[in-house]
Amino acid sequence: MKRSKKERQQQLIHTIKNNPFITDDALANLFTVSVQTVRLDRLELSIPELRERIKHVASKSFEDEVRSLPLSDVIGEMVDIELDERAISIFDVKSEHIFQRNQIARGHHLFAQANSLAVAVINDELALTVKSTLSFVKPVKLGDRVIAKAFVTRKDQEKNRTFVEVTSTVENEIVFEGQFEMFRANEASKGELK
Amino acid sequence: MKRSKKERQQQLIHTIKNNPFITDDALANLFTVSVQTVRLDRLELSIPELRERIKHVASKSFEDEVRSLPLSDVIGEMVDIELDERAISIFDVKSEHIFQRNQIARGHHLFAQANSLAVAVINDELALTVKSTLSFVKPVKLGDRVIAKAFVTRKDQEKNRTFVEVTSTVENEIVFEGQFEMFRANEASKGELK
């Protein structure tokens, strides 16, 4: 018992969290205990085996037909998407997102969530933001769960533009609004961008 | 030979592509061939086994997840500042800032640089973005050095608002412009924000 069971289990949780790809064997070495001990720990903490962990990580990102952009490029967690129509993502405000002084989320995270959602909702190989107008309606605090909803409002086929409106709420209260004018590369315009 | 080897292999590629979670066994059933045939096919097409496929999908998404975190501190290096007047920062576009597909910098990093500069230039305890209008003039690429310059254009003492204009350039060419309306908490208004 290096530092008691509890302490080890806390470390185990932490270690696996930021490296789900580690095997029991490696964990046993890390904590200088036997593999069986690691397994008992996982059992108690109901942490699934390596393969299941990996599968979980993988399927989270693979879920549904997010073809336009790999889900990975989205800030926040995508919960719903209908390409070229709408998309919803969730973003939990953690300590790394706030100003330490006042616990208020820094604006660029809200923008990042909204902007990446605007990119993701577009059903095309390439989507870039051209212009946008933002309104930070209400400060967002540590621990808040921000739900961003994006709607495609208009498409201009000739100019390859798509207009997306994003509204972010915390407990049904609007905290952020943004209009995004997006450039999209459809088949015809591929390769035009230098 | 239901439809020739080639045809089956094409289908195999397709099937695995949009469901990397399928086992050889399931594939064998699907094409009504033996498991061995599926394995030979994978071998010829150099498609890795199920576990490796899943691992690949997982690590791709995991890397991006990790990558999106350090957004908090990497917002450029301040090189000059005159409080309530102007500020300049430099931001080098690295691989973690771009879309892998086209090497173009993700918009929120440009916004983050500009926005944090707008916050920094304000000589007050608290500064928050209220509204902003952005224009992504030209795509920024991997390796580019973005120089953002912020100017305070106007102050509205009564409403506690400060207006900041930010222009970002790469090799003297404008790539981004933004107008920011900032809320500031001066002595008089401290604690008003709930």
Next chain:
DNA sequence: CTGATAATAGTACCAAGTGCTAATATCGGA
């Protein structure tokens, strides 16, 4: 000192493979 808790050891088993050899099909051309 004795129980309880914790840790270790060992066994059988599983899924989803790889790598290999060997036996059959099946087809297409001389």
Next chain:
DNA sequence: TCCGATATTAGCACTTGGTACTATTATCAG
């Protein structure tokens, strides 16, 4: 029609990273 090439199937040993279970040994605390 028969022959050889290609394609397919079968079988076996072995691998990883586990589960599930039992048995033994430490270790600590009252």
